[in-house]
Amino acid sequence: xxxxxxxxxxxxxxxxxxxxxxxxxxxxxxxxxxxxxxxxxxxxxxxxxxxxxxxxxxxxxxxxxxxxxxxxxxxxxxxxxxxxxxxxxxxxxxxxxxxxxxxxxxxxxxxxxxxxxxxxxxxxxxxxxxxxxxxxxxxxxxxxxxxxxxxxxxxxxxxxxxxxxxxxxxxxxxxxxxxxxxxxxxxxxxxxxxxxxxxxxxxxxxxxxxxxxxxxxxxxxxxxxxxxxxxxxxxxxxxxxxxxxxxxxxxxxxxxxxxxxxxxxxxxxxxxxxxxxxxxxxxxxxxxxxxxxxxxxx
Numbered sequence: 001x002x003x004x005x006x007x008x009x010x011x012x013x014x015x016x017x018x019x020x021x022x023x024x025x026x027x028x029x030x031x032x033x034x035x036x037x038x039x040x041x042x043x044x045x046x047x048x049x050x051x052x053x054x055x056x057x058x059x060x061x062x063x064x065x066x067x068x069x070x071x072x073x074x075x076x077x078x079x080x081x082x083x084x085x086x087x088x089x090x091x092x093x094x095x096x097x098x099x100x101x102x103x104x105x106x107x108x109x110x111x112x113x114x115x116x117x118x119x120x121x122x123x124x125x126x127x128x129x130x131x132x133x134x135x136x137x138x139x140x141x142x143x144x145x146x147x148x149x150x151x152x153x154x155x156x157x158x159x160x161x162x163x164x165x166x167x168x169x170x171x172x173x174x175x176x177x178x179x180x181x182x183x184x185x186x187x188x189x190x191x192x193x194x195x196x197x198x199x200x201x202x203x204x205x206x207x208x209x210x211x212x213x214x215x216x217x218x219x220x221x222x223x224x225x226x227x228x229x230x231x232x233x234x235x236x237x238x239x240x241x242x243x244x245x246x247x248x249x250x251x252x253x254x255x256x257x258x259x260x261x262x263x264x265x266x267x268x269x270x271x272x273x274x275x276x277x278x279x280x281x282x283x284x285x286x287x288x289x290x291x292x293x294x295x296x297x298x
Contacts, residue, residue, distance in 0.1 A: 038071050038185045039293035042193040042263040043148045044277055045079075046287050047209075048100050051147035052107055057287050060277040061151035064291055072188030073117040073159040075124065075181070078144030079195035079256040082167040086128060086177070087136040089162040090121035095140035112146035117159035120189060124163065127180050136164070144194040158190075165258055174258050175238040178265035191266060193259030198222055198250040198286040205283040214280040221250035222286055229273060234264040250284075260290075267292050 043061065050058055080099055081087075094116045098108050125133050141149075145162055163181075165174065181191060198218050205211075214222065224243050228236050238261055240247045251257045267273075272295040277287045 037268070037294070038188060038190045039068055039291055040185070040191050040193075040263050040266055040271075041292075042195070042260050042290040044196045044287040044289045045144055045148045045194045046196065046281065046285060048103060048107060048143045048147050051110055051143065051150060056279075057277045058151050060289065061148055064276060064289075065152035068190075068293075070153075071158060071190035073120045073161065074114075074149060074153075074190045074192055075120070075184060076141075076145040076149065076160060076162050076192045076194060077165065077178075077259045077262045078142050078162055079165070079199075079259060080142040080144040081139060081162055081164045082255055083136075083164040084166070084168060085164075086131050086133040086166045087139070087164040088121045088124045088128075088133055089116060089137075089139045089141075089164075090118050090125075090135040091116045091137050091140070092118055094160065094162075096146055097140050097142045099142050110146075110150075112141060112150045112156055114141070114146075114149070114153070114156040114158060114160045116161045120159070120184070120187075121161050123187075124161075124181070124184060127183055128177065131177055131180075139164075145192075148194055149192065165255060167255070171238040171240065171254060171258060171261060175235065175261045175265045178262040181262070182266055185266065191262065193261075193263045195256035195259040196285055197225055197257060197260060197288050198280065198284065199256035200249060200252050200284040202252065203249070203284040209282045212279050212281055213283055214286075215283045217246040217249045218280060218284055218286070220244075220246040222280070222288070229264070234267065237261055237264060263290065263292060268294070270294060 046057065092115060096111045121135060125135055139162060141160060141162065145160060149160060185191060198221055203215070224247065225237065240251060240257065271292045274291040274293065275288060276291065277289040280286045
């Protein structure tokens with residue numbers, strides 16, 4: 001859409017009845033079906049303190065955003081929003097959720113004020129109609145979303161909305177559901193999965209929280225996952241319980257791993273896999289993040 005056309009469209013918004021505003025914006029999105037295909041990101045979000053600390057992982061988040069075109073919206077699949085059924089955050093002004101405890105006041109003071117995108121949320125519901133997805137107006141942005149997205153877009157100038165993880169469903173279900181989101185990429189949405197590939201808080205060495213090392217089982221699990229990725233065997237990622245004991249230790253509960261499945265379910269044939277922030281910490285965590293993009297766009 002040309003700038004002058006966008007201005008003209010916005011000028012008539014006051015003339016649209018309140019009940020028709022959402023549909024009007026929805027039609028504007030639908031008219032952008034020829035937008036350049038957005039990349040896909042998996043972000044290893046780690047500790048909530050990454051939201052306010054300066055470290056190499058934060059630098060990695062910032063650097064990766066500088067190389068990409070600004071999306072029309074961000075759809076975030078976060079490890080920290082599990083629900084009964086599939087839900088889509090559809091509010092226009094999502095609240096900043098501080099869903100953690102025991103951290104300094106400075107972290108609780110952070111407010112990430114990016115707007116939501118009700119029209120994109122409605123379209124997401126439509127493409128997931130066979131999954132009985134519901135619009136949600138009570139959630140907002142949890143720390144799996146805002147603690148990393150704030151480094152990608154610190155001006156909070158890109159709308160962000162979240163898609164929940166149905167906690168009653170299998171990894172295979174999530175992998176298949178993600179495939180339905182491809183049309184959103186074509187219309188300018190950046191899809192972000194936020195979690196951690198290796199994530200076992202029960203076995204973290206808290207005395208060495210900032211040290212970059214892995215226990216042997218974590219190294220093995222990391223190697224197996226990357227081997228499947230390099231082989232293009234993405235569907236087997238959803239069957240991680242069959243990949244050995246090390247995977248059971250690395251992924252004791254699935255919520256931090258599932259966002260990875262959303263990313264590789266959407267990978268295009270010619271898209272390049274780019275690892276960054278690819279380091280372990282505290283023995284039982286990895287900060288590994290992944291960008292999928294057409295190699296001509298890097």
